[in-house]
Amino acid sequence: MTQAPLPKAHVRCQLNGQPVEFLADQHMSLLEVLREVLDLTGTKEGCNDGNCGACTVSMDGRIVDSCLVLAPEVDGRTIETIEGMAPPGGLHPLQRSFLEEAALQCGICTPGFLISAKALLEREPDADEHRIRHWLAGNLCRCTGYDKIVRAVLRAETAMAPKAAAGRTRRKKSA
Amino acid sequence: MTSKTGSKKSESKKTGAERKFRVVGTRPIRHDGWDKVLGRAVFGADIKLPGLVHGAVLRSPYAHARIVKIDLSKAEAAPGVLAVMTGADMPIAASKVLDLGEEVTNAVFASDRVMARTKAVYKGHPVAAVAAVDHNVALEALRLIEVSYEVLPHVVTIEQAMAPGAPLVHDDLVGSDIGERVEHTNVADHIRYEVGDPEAAFAEAATIVELECRVSRAHQGYIEPQNATALWHQDGKLTVWTSTQGSFSQRNSLSSVLMMPASSIKVVPMEIGGGFGGKIGIYLEPLAAILSRKCGHPVKLVMERRDVFDATGPGPGGIIRVKMGVDAHGVITAATADIRYGAGAYPGASINPAAVCVFACYRVPNARIDAYDVVINLSKTAAYRAPGSPQASFATETVVDEICRRIGMDPAEFRLLNATRGGDRRTDGPTFPRIGNVETVEAIRGSAHYRAKLGRASSPTKKRGRGMASGYWQGIGNKSTVTINVNNDGVVSLIEGSADIGGTRTSIAMQAAEILGIAAEDVHPAVVDTDSIGYTDLTAGSRTTYATGAAAIQAAEQVVEEMKKRAALVWETDEANVRFADGVFTNGAAKNQHLTFKELCGKLDTTGGHVSTTGVVNIRGSGGGSFATHLVDVEVDTDTGKVEILRYTAAQDAGKAVHPAYVEGQMEGGAVQGIGWALNEEYVVGDDGVMQNATFLDYRMPTSLDVPMIDTIIVEVPNERHPFGVRGIGETCIVPPMPAISNALRDALGVRLTELPMKPGRIMAALQAQAGP
Numbered sequence: 001m002t003q004a005p006l007p008k009a010h011v012r013c014q015l016n017g018q019p020v021e022f023l024a025d026q027h028m029s030l031l032e033v034l035r036e037v038l039d040l041t042g043t044k045e046g047c048n049d050g051n052c053g054a055c056t057v058s059m060d061g062r063i064v065d066s067c068l069v070l071a072p073e074v075d076g077r078t079i080e081t082i083e084g085m086a087p088p089g090g091l092h093p094l095q096r097s098f099l100e101e102a103a104l105q106c107g108i109c110t111p112g113f114l115i116s117a118k119a120l121l122e123r124e125p126d127a128d129e130h131r132i133r134h135w136l137a138g139n140l141c142r143c144t145g146y147d148k149i150v151r152a153v154l155r156a157e158t159a160m161a162p163k164a165a166a167g168r169t170r171r172k173k174s175a
Numbered sequence: 176m177t178s179k180t181g182s183k184k185s186e187s188k189k190t191g192a193e194r195k196f197r198v199v200g201t202r203p204i205r206h207d208g209w210d211k212v213l214g215r216a217v218f219g220a221d222i223k224l225p226g227l228v229h230g231a232v233l234r235s236p237y238a239h240a241r242i243v244k245i246d247l248s249k250a251e252a253a254p255g256v257l258a259v260m261t262g263a264d265m266p267i268a269a270s271k272v273l274d275l276g277e278e279v280t281n282a283v284f285a286s287d288r289v290m291a292r293t294k295a296v297y298k299g300h301p302v303a304a305v306a307a308v309d310h311n312v313a314l315e316a317l318r319l320i321e322v323s324y325e326v327l328p329h330v331v332t333i334e335q336a337m338a339p340g341a342p343l344v345h346d347d348l349v350g351s352d353i354g355e356r357v358e359h360t361n362v363a364d365h366i367r368y369e370v371g372d373p374e375a376a377f378a379e380a381a382t383i384v385e386l387e388c389r390v391s392r393a394h395q396g397y398i399e400p401q402n403a404t405a406l407w408h409q410d411g412k413l414t415v416w417t418s419t420q421g422s423f424s425q426r427n428s429l430s431s432v433l434m435m436p437a438s439s440i441k442v443v444p445m446e447i448g449g450g451f452g453g454k455i456g457i458y459l460e461p462l463a464a465i466l467s468r469k470c471g472h473p474v475k476l477v478m479e480r481r482d483v484f485d486a487t488g489p490g491p492g493g494i495i496r497v498k499m500g501v502d503a504h505g506v507i508t509a510a511t512a513d514i515r516y517g518a519g520a521y522p523g524a525s526i527n528p529a530a531v532c533v534f535a536c537y538r539v540p541n542a543r544i545d546a547y548d549v550v551i552n553l554s555k556t557a558a559y560r561a562p563g564s565p566q567a568s569f570a571t572e573t574v575v576d577e578i579c580r581r582i583g584m585d586p587a588e589f590r591l592l593n594a595t596r597g598g599d600r601r602t603d604g605p606t607f608p609r610i611g612n613v614e615t616v617e618a619i620r621g622s623a624h625y626r627a628k629l630g631r632a633s634s635p636t637k638k639r640g641r642g643m644a645s646g647y648w649q650g651i652g653n654k655s656t657v658t659i660n661v662n663n664d665g666v667v668s669l670i671e672g673s674a675d676i677g678g679t680r681t682s683i684a685m686q687a688a689e690i691l692g693i694a695a696e697d698v699h700p701a702v703v704d705t706d707s708i709g710y711t712d713l714t715a716g717s718r719t720t721y722a723t724g725a726a727a728i729q730a731a732e733q734v735v736e737e738m739k740k741r742a743a744l745v746w747e748t749d750e751a752n753v754r755f756a757d758g759v760f761t762n763g764a765a766k767n768q769h770l771t772f773k774e775l776c777g778k779l780d781t782t783g784g785h786v787s788t789t790g791v792v793n794i795r796g797s798g799g800g801s802f803a804t805h806l807v808d809v810e811v812d813t814d815t816g817k818v819e820i821l822r823y824t825a826a827q828d829a830g831k832a833v834h835p836a837y838v839e840g841q842m843e844g845g846a847v848q849g850i851g852w853a854l855n856e857e858y859v860v861g862d863d864g865v866m867q868n869a870t871f872l873d874y875r876m877p878t879s880l881d882v883p884m885i886d887t888i889i890v891e892v893p894n895e896r897h898p899f900g901v902r903g904i905g906e907t908c909i910v911p912p913m914p915a916i917s918n919a920l921r922d923a924l925g926v927r928l929t930e931l932p933m934k935p936g937r938i939m940a941a942l943q944a945q946a947g948p
Binding site for chain 1: 202204205207208209211212213214215216217218220221223309310311395396397398399400446447448449450451477479480676677678834836837839840841843844845846847848870871872876877878879880881882884885
């Protein structure tokens with residue numbers, strides 16, 4: 001039953017804003033590559049079958065379960081993980097609001113929720129509670145009961161809003 | 176989905192004397208929060224070590240099978256394989272009770288559970304393990320191990336296991352029937368508590384209600400699978416890195432199973448991705464240790480989700496029959512309970528806590544409680560949040576609701592009439608200290624939710640109902656150690672041994688900060704390994720903020736005493752003249768002599784050197800106990816049986832909420848876990864004794880879309896056993912949801928659902944039975 005192993009895949013992609021090049025076994029998932037090859041362990045494994053969302057990353061602007069993406073599929077793509085979310089020395093407004101709202105208890109699901117929530121707010125900066133719950137339904141949290149997570153996303157919306165509000169005010173003035 | 180996003184959180188109901196707090200009761204950002212939102216926190220599976228290799232575990236596909244032969248030769252010869260082990264490599268453990276705080280087992284069972292020697296007693300029971308250069312090579316090697324099994328008849332339900340002539344899970348199990356020795360049995364233990372004369376009281380009762388309830392086995396559902404990394408050092412010592420609720424209890428278990436001194440083992444607690452009682456026992460750690468000893472490398476094992484369901488301990492399922500009688504005024508006169516839990520493949524299904532909790536909310540002058548610990552061919556159950564209480568309380572609280580309907584009494588009034596109070600005796604004997612049972616019922620009765628109308632259903636085929644239920648967990652105290660090191664800049668480091676699953680670094684640091692008169696941020700907490708702090712019991716039993724908090728207070732008080740001596744030196748005055756309040760030392764014998772804590776820290780080097788203290792506590796008895804009452808509104812679709820939770824309010828006694836946001840978080844999370852157990856979660860076990868829904872797709876835990884905001888009311892009746900009045904609050908919150916929802920469904924539909932989960936099929940069947948043939 002021993003077969004000659006397939007040659008490793010040579011993969012080039014953009015990862016958290018930087019060009020990255022790696023070799024991966026053909027059967028490896030993006031999750032395995034992130035954690036085992038690239039030492040980016042902020043992306044978590046909860047089930048390895050696409051049902052918990054702990055391994056959520058952004059691929060070409062879409063959120064995916066990285067356990068369901070084969071590493072060779074990543075060639076030429078743009079990947080964002082939790083390690084690329086905060087500006088240097090700072091926090092993304094969602095990261096700040098998760099801290100302020102106590103939206104994490106054990107913290108294992110937190111990176112996946114943050115990546116998912118960021119993708120939502122980039123599309124719908126004023127998503128309401130129901131929309132947030134609908135969007136985040138692919139991420140399981142067993143500690144919080146989701147209450148404080150939803151509140152944190154709403155709080156981040158408010159924190160991110162003033163620029164837009166100020167912009168609207170300026171437009172009014174100029175008109 | 177109801178939207179109460181704008182609603183104010185946590186109406187706080189304060190009772191009794193108020194101590195003025197500066198730090199306790201505030202909501203600082205948790206110390207470990209930054210690492211956790213940045214993806215930097217290192218959980219068990221994240222560890223990297225020089226020379227690290229990876230392992231995998233071969234597991235029994237059968238629920239019950241004799242292991243006839245294991246051939247390892249092909250696996251051992253495979254390229255990249257470094258070590259292979261079976262049960263033959265496991266030391267023979269000596270019989271010894273392992274009391275792990277919330278879980279009690281025997282070392283022989285703990286050892287056998289880790290790896291089968293002669294027979295597998297549950298599906299997923301490890302039979303061999305491999306270490307290899309990478310995880311995929313290890314997985315491939317498992318396919319090369321040849322095991323021949325002789326499949327044996329199995330028992331996976333309590334009825335099967337207790338039937339005459341049932342196949343025995345263990346041929347040599349010796350059971351106890353109220354102290355009498357029993358051989359050839361699957362009933363490991365039968366205990367009884369009795370007070371008064373229940374039969375005579377039932378004969379006099381005006382109203383009697385009896386229900387038999389069935390509760391499914393339910394998994395804690397932590398998102399992080401079990402993991403262990405071990406390095407067997409050349410000098411015979413062992414280091415284990417793992418996600419555990421208790422590094423010291425883990426060390427004790429490993430010592431008993433590996434037959435080596437506890438002092439030769441160092442357990443390094445990693446960040447832990449949820450536990451709820453499920454990460455107390457040992458699973459992978461001894462296997463990683465033995466593989467490491469064989470191959471000379473550190474070995475990492477991480478469980479797959481399917482194996483987490485199959486082979487770790489969920490909470491037990493059970494059959495619980497409760498009978499309760501009241502007099503003409505609605506006062507409870509008698510109650511009996513028959514509690515049967517399926518322990519899984521080894522004894523220890525938390526039947527004693529079940530007996531402790533089943534009637535704890537009520538004064539029951541005449542009572543008898545029988546509880547049975549039954550072994551079956553499923554993985555051994557473990558502690559799961561208030562272990563034993565939710566299943567038994569489901570029966571009590573639904574019976575109470577039926578009595579209220581029968582006699583036409585408001586369920587809050589009934590509870591206030593019958594509630595246990597401080598000084599009452601619990602059915603199992605102990606006298607309650609000051610408790611907040613009445614106060615949580617009053618908090619619900621006074622809530623906006625209770626006063627609000629239920630409202631009309633959203634369509635003619637939907638029906639709405641409201642339900643209430645109460646619950647109790649006693650909590651534990653036990654042993655904790657905290658060391659405080661004072662730095663010259665006024666910041667202190669706080670060294671502890673309590674695993675932090677939900678913000679306890681901060682709730683403990685805040686208690687030290689309160690004593691020292693400094694900000695929570697100026698206490699830097701660190702959870703360290705078993706070589707680096709004194710013995711500390713596990714994070715379970717709602718004990719961490721309570722007992723490790725008490726140790727932190729003690730250490731901080733010692734710091735204050737030492738600092739007073741230093742201030743006396745600075746001021747060249749008698750120590751008795753130095754006073755300390757609100758973070759400032761003052762000289763009572765001179766005017767205008769004062770130093771803040773921080774200022775005095777800057778003078779430590781010139782007054783005798785650094786200050787370092789250690790607080791050590793061993794608190795016997797219960798943790799003071801926490802009661803809760805929940806209120807829920809549901810809407811049921813009578814065409815499909817789907818239940819929507821419209822509104823949910825949880826009231827619980829926290830004694831004194833140290834960090835209210837994390838108290839709310841426990842209450843919200845516990846309520847939602849309970850909603851899952853109430854409506855969806857169960858082990859579906861086939862005729863082959865194998866769980867058929869061992870994925871998160873099919874084991875249906877609540878998602879964010881399944882639940883509304885959970886309103887919380889923190890009740891504060893001080894715990895007289897803690898200096899600040901703190902009570903452990905992590906567990907009680909999962910007790911009321913299941914009966915509260917059954918009571919709400921009764922209100923909506925007029926039928927009583929007595930079996931968990933109350934899934935759509937069961938609701939439709941109940942409605943059809945109600946409609947008649």
